[in-house]
Amino acid sequence: MSVKVEVIEGGVPHNTILIAGVVSTLVCIYLTYLNVVTQTEMFSFFGGLAVVAALVWGSHTIKVLCSYGIGTGVPSAGMIAFGSGVIAMLYATRFGMLAPVVALILAAIIGLVLGWVSNNILNMKIPAMVQALTEMAVVGALTLMGFAALITGTFGFEGLTTGTVTMFGMTLLTHQNSFIGGCLIAVAFLLGAIAIQHPFNACLGPGWTQDRMLMLTAECAFLSMIVAAIMSFALISAGSAIISLVIAIIGWVYTYKEYMALSKRDAHSWLDSKPIPDVEGQ
Amino acid sequence: MSAVAAKPAAGSAMNPGAMAVGIILTLILVGICYVMSPGVGLMALIGVIIGGILIGFGTHFVPVGGAPAAMGQAPGIATGVAMLATGAGVAGLFGGAWAAETLPATMDPMMQLIIVVCAGAVGGGLMMAITCMMVNFLYVFGMGIPPASGKVANDPITGDSQAEYKSQGTEGHGLPFVSFVGGVIGGTLGGAGGTLIYFELLVLYENALPGLMNVTAAQVMPIAVSAAGMFAVGLFLVNAVLTAYNITGTIEGPHDPKFKRWPRSIVASAVASALCGLVAVLIVMPLPI
Numbered sequence: 001m002s003v004k005v006e007v008i009e010g011g012v013p014h015n016t017i018l019i020a021g022v023v024s025t026l027v028c029i030y031l032t033y034l035n036v037v038t039q040t041e042m043f044s045f046f047g048g049l050a051v052v053a054a055l056v057w058g059s060h061t062i063k064v065l066c067s068y069g070i071g072t073g074v075p076s077a078g079m080i081a082f083g084s085g086v087i088a089m090l091y092a093t094r095f096g097m098l099a100p101v102v103a104l105i106l107a108a109i110i111g112l113v114l115g116w117v118s119n120n121i122l123n124m125k126i127p128a129m130v131q132a133l134t135e136m137a138v139v140g141a142l143t144l145m146g147f148a149a150l151i152t153g154t155f156g157f158e159g160l161t162t163g164t165v166t167m168f169g170m171t172l173l174t175h176q177n178s179f180i181g182g183c184l185i186a187v188a189f190l191l192g193a194i195a196i197q198h199p200f201n202a203c204l205g206p207g208w209t210q211d212r213m214l215m216l217t218a219e220c221a222f223l224s225m226i227v228a229a230i231m232s233f234a235l236i237s238a239g240s241a242i243i244s245l246v247i248a249i250i251g252w253v254y255t256y257k258e259y260m261a262l263s264k265r266d267a268h269s270w271l272d273s274k275p276i277p278d279v280e281g282q
Numbered sequence: 283m284s285a286v287a288a289k290p291a292a293g294s295a296m297n298p299g300a301m302a303v304g305i306i307l308t309l310i311l312v313g314i315c316y317v318m319s320p321g322v323g324l325m326a327l328i329g330v331i332i333g334g335i336l337i338g339f340g341t342h343f344v345p346v347g348g349a350p351a352a353m354g355q356a357p358g359i360a361t362g363v364a365m366l367a368t369g370a371g372v373a374g375l376f377g378g379a380w381a382a383e384t385l386p387a388t389m390d391p392m393m394q395l396i397i398v399v400c401a402g403a404v405g406g407g408l409m410m411a412i413t414c415m416m417v418n419f420l421y422v423f424g425m426g427i428p429p430a431s432g433k434v435a436n437d438p439i440t441g442d443s444q445a446e447y448k449s450q451g452t453e454g455h456g457l458p459f460v461s462f463v464g465g466v467i468g469g470t471l472g473g474a475g476g477t478l479i480y481f482e483l484l485v486l487y488e489n490a491l492p493g494l495m496n497v498t499a500a501q502v503m504p505i506a507v508s509a510a511g512m513f514a515v516g517l518f519l520v521n522a523v524l525t526a527y528n529i530t531g532t533i534e535g536p537h538d539p540k541f542k543r544w545p546r547s548i549v550a551s552a553v554a555s556a557l558c559g560l561v562a563v564l565i566v567m568p569l570p571i
């Protein structure tokens with residue numbers, strides 16, 4: 001039996017995943033704006049769906065970059081994605097309604113410069129480097145913005161730095177009980193960074209299949225969303241947090257089952273592991 | 283180009299043209315900061331750039347072994363650059379942040395800066411010293427291999443010969459004395475750099491955020507600490523990964539031939555820190571639109 005090489009070589013082309021990732025992430029983040037329109041916090045869960053979409057796109061970008069054997073391990077790619085993403089995201093929150101678009105543009109600029117630095121000053125000379133680092137900075141920034149929207153229901157600087165605390169029946173404004181002031185952003189940072197680097201690290205090798213890796217990414221992303229949804233109990237109303245939590249658990253159970261099915265499909269069979277095939281699009 | 287043909291191409295060659303462009307880019311970014319926020323913002327950006335350079339340079343000293351070291355086939359600590367540099371930097375950052383909290387506010391700002399950066403440097407160096415020692419315990423008593431370098435015939439510091447202790451088919455194993463010393467120096471420089479970034483941004487935010495958000499200085503503290511800390515971690519990771527790219531993943535310490543690549547890393551860290559630092563400074567400026 002010979003293996004289906006075409007699945008290993010590509011499946012869905014990377015550019016399709018890129019466009020679908022950008023559009024669905026931005027749409028999902030903007031859907032949390034329904035919170036402001038309807039004066040509720042029920043639509044915060046769209047932030048979590050934005051996280052899932054961004055991470056699925058990001059893990060495929062890591063696959064494109066790390067196919068070249070950059071010699072530093074796959075986790076470093078996830079770390080630079082979020083290291084550059086958090087800087088763009090924090091600045092972009094200042095722009096209110098425009099925040100997701102500003103985060104996208106600013107992260108793209110930072111990623112572009114970092115890619116140029118790696119390729120020219122550090123002499124990496126890897127063809128996919130500039131585009132991959134650009135995409136990854138954008139993924140990092142949008143993932144953190146998605147987490148922010150999921151946990152607080154908003155993505156503006158005011159909403160992320162201001163919370164309320166109830167003491168003796170009085171509601172007081174506080175800055176400590178907030179996404180940035182309480183440093184929940186640090187937890188969101190690592191939840192995203194682990195979820196983005198794990199799938200390719202776990203699935204790489206001659207038996208790599210795209211659908212299995214992307215399903216694992218979705219599983220990791222929903223797992224992160226469960227934790228973030230639990231954290232959101234502190235900052236948004238309990239009903240809205242329960243909606244996020246239920247959606248995250250349903251998504252995680254579904255993707256986990258699918259991933260196990262795909263793993264069983266790919267295991268227990270003889271693989272004619274040919275020499276490493278060329279990556280798609282090169 | 284195929285994936286097979288494009289193996290890590292980062293040789294030791296310098297690219298003078300790109301490095302010149304990088305330095306000019308850094309100066310342009312500093313100039314933008316000078317125009318938008320002279321004074322306290324510019325000071326913060328210069329501190330961030332110096333901190334980033336310290337991180338990039340310091341990481342070259344740290345003996346990073348990666349996966350081969352985990353199997354005892356190469357010298358160094360058995361993990362990646364990003365993990366080690368982050369560990370040293372965050373350990374240093376905690377030390378420096380603690381010092382920044384406990385110092386009296388009436389103290390001379392320059393003296394504060396020196397104490398905080400020194401506390402961070404000690405924290406980072408201590409973390410690396412403990413890591414290096416425990417790694418050697420594990421190698422010697424757990425795996426039963428003697429520390430030996432594969433890159434030099436004699437240890438540059440102690441003068442001990444290495445070849446007799448090196449197993450055939452490996453590039454050396456364990457942490458020789460020079461790697462241990464390199465690790466401590468690297469942790470010290472990394473911790474100092476991370477803390478310098480954190481402290482400069484913290485001072486900037488403490489001064490600028492109350493006016494921006496119309497709140498008191500005490501109320502703004504959690505946001506200033508958290509935002510400065512997140513920017514410091516982000517900058518730390520960017521600089522650490524760029525350095526990892528420079529040394530293509532593994533290095534034995536200051537005696538490794540790859541150590542000679544440090545000028546590239548300094549320029550790269552300066553560009554990356556200037557860009558990211560400019561964004562971090564601009565967050566407290568009034569919006570341009």
